[in-house]
Amino acid sequence: MEQEFIQNQERLKPQEERQEEERTKVDELRGTPMAVGSLEEIIDDQHAIVSTNVGSEHYVNIMSFVDKEQLEPGCAVLLNHKNHAVIGVLADDTDPMVSVMKLEKAPQETYADVGGLDQQIQEIKESVELPLTHPEYYEEMGIKPPKGVILYGCPGTGKTLLAKAVANQTSATFLRIVGSELIQKYLGDGPKMVRELFRVAEENAPEVAFFQSIVFIDEIDAVGTKRYDSNSGGEREIQRTMLELLNQLDGFDSRGDVKVLMATNRIESLDPALIRPGRIDRKIEFPLPDEKTKRRIFQIHTSRMTLSDDVNLEEFILAKDELSGADIKAMCTEAGLLALRERRMRVTMEDFQKSKENVLYRKKEGAPEELYL
Incomplete structure (x- = not known):
């Protein structure tokens, strides 16, 4: 009986190898598609005409594992990147970007x-x-x-x-x-x-x-x-x-x-x-912020900052500079970075003055803004 079992295993081994090879091919076909197309016409159960996003049309195969009931003209389908074979159907044809x-x-x-x-x-x-x-x-x-x-x-x-x-x-x-x-x-x-x-x-x-x-x-x-x-x-x-x-x-x-x-x-x-x-x-x-709006914006962006006693924000609020809300936020962030650069946890008036000069210089000269984290 043991010998008969071994003979059966040897006889079934080539069949298992073929099945494994077929499963590998199917997995490759089901791999990540490189294109999304539109189904133009169904020729028969195994063939169809599809169009790609570049406008070209192709006569392609429909893989056996695709649900044929979901296929209808105009639906979005997944195409294999090598031979454009239909390997799936998009249930929702909404543009992924949308x-x-x-x-x-x-x-x-x-x-x-x-x-x-x-x-x-x-x-x-x-x-x-x-x-x-x-x-x-x-x-x-x-x-x-x-x-x-x-x-x-x-x-x-x-x-x-x-x-x-x-x-x-x-x-x-x-x-x-x-x-x-x-x-x-x-x-x-x-x-x-x-x-x-x-x-x-x-x-x-x-x-x-x-x-x-x-x-x-x-x-x-x-x-x-x-x-x-x-x-x-x-x-x-x-x-x-x-x-x-x-x-x-x-x-x-x-x-x-x-x-x-x-x-x-x-x-x-x-x-x-x-x-x-x-x-x-x-x-x-x-419009650009007036004095009242500037004061409120400074309060929002400095509420969690530790300011030194010499900081006088009214000097920036009453100035006639055309600062926008984004400029004020950039000033506060830049002032905090200048304090961190010197290993200080308090922001001084000098930090705000330097940060204002930097912001106004980049705004005037059209220099690229730095990244504020």
């Missing part, structure tokens, strides 16, 4: 972290928060809430900071994107991303009464500049992306299920069609 834009965790910044800007905070509450939390107020007044809001002003005046505070205060789904991310390499990808952005905003709205989604587009001037005749394919693609954005802005209902929040440093360069009433109903300006 999915990353959704803030899963609310920012830590609150309105208390915003120095001054009382008027701007009041306006953004009326334009963004109140229509989401109490839309009945607008119905009783017989007016329609603003569809979109744009924040504009000099760099470093708190536009993005205030947008983060809005995300912290509301229970709405908050999607953030930078305008330059809408500029894609291949034709049609930019407008497609805009459509995906607003579709994800609508589909991921919380199922809580009156709370929906907020789309925040920072540096909107990257894609929203004034249109002109251009022979450049890249410029035309940017204009097509903006046209799709205009279409999405006009597609909102009067309730404002999706609120749009934009920010820019150069509102004068934006296309008039983008910021006209009906698309962007509220324009909120962020």
Whole structure:
């Protein structure tokens, strides 16, 4: 019997080796795909026509382990990087870049972290928060809430900071994107991303009464500049992306299920069609801080610092230098770094004076800013 068992094992060994070899090949095919394509047409159970993101079409094999029931024209599929064989189906055809834009965790910044800007905070509450939390107020007044809001002003005046505070205060789904991310390499990808952005905003709205989604587009001037005749394919693609954005802005209902929040440093360069009433109903300006606002910003950024008795912040507050909120934060951080450089835990007036000179020099000369940790 022992001899018979050994003979059976020797007879089954080649079969096991072949099975192991086949499993290895399948694992290689199931390895990390190098391309995502779109299924154009199903020829039969084993073959299909797919298109890649560069626009080329291929007649390819459908691997046996792929769930055929999920295959349908137009769905997103995973392609093998060598022969473009279909090795999987993406259950959700949402652009991965758009999915990353959704803030899963609310920012830590609150309105208390915003120095001054009382008027701007009041306006953004009326334009963004109140229509989401109490839309009945607008119905009783017989007016329609603003569809979109744009924040504009000099760099470093708190536009993005205030947008983060809005995300912290509301229970709405908050999607953030930078305008330059809408500029894609291949034709049609930019407008497609805009459509995906607003579709994800609508589909991921919380199922809580009156709370929906907020789309925040920072540096909107990257894609929203004034249109002109251009022979450049890249410029035309940017204009097509903006046209799709205009279409999405006009597609909102009067309730404002999706609120749009934009920010820019150069509102004068934006296309008039983008910021006209009906698309962007509220324009909120962020000026350089006045004395009262400077004082509040200094209090926020020095509240956890140990200051020497000779520190007189009023000297910087009353100065006529055009310091923005970001400049003041940089001054406080730089002053603390100068104290650490000399192994001191107290920040002196001399540290603040040196840090101000450094900040103003970089701002005047256009030198690159240092990294503040």
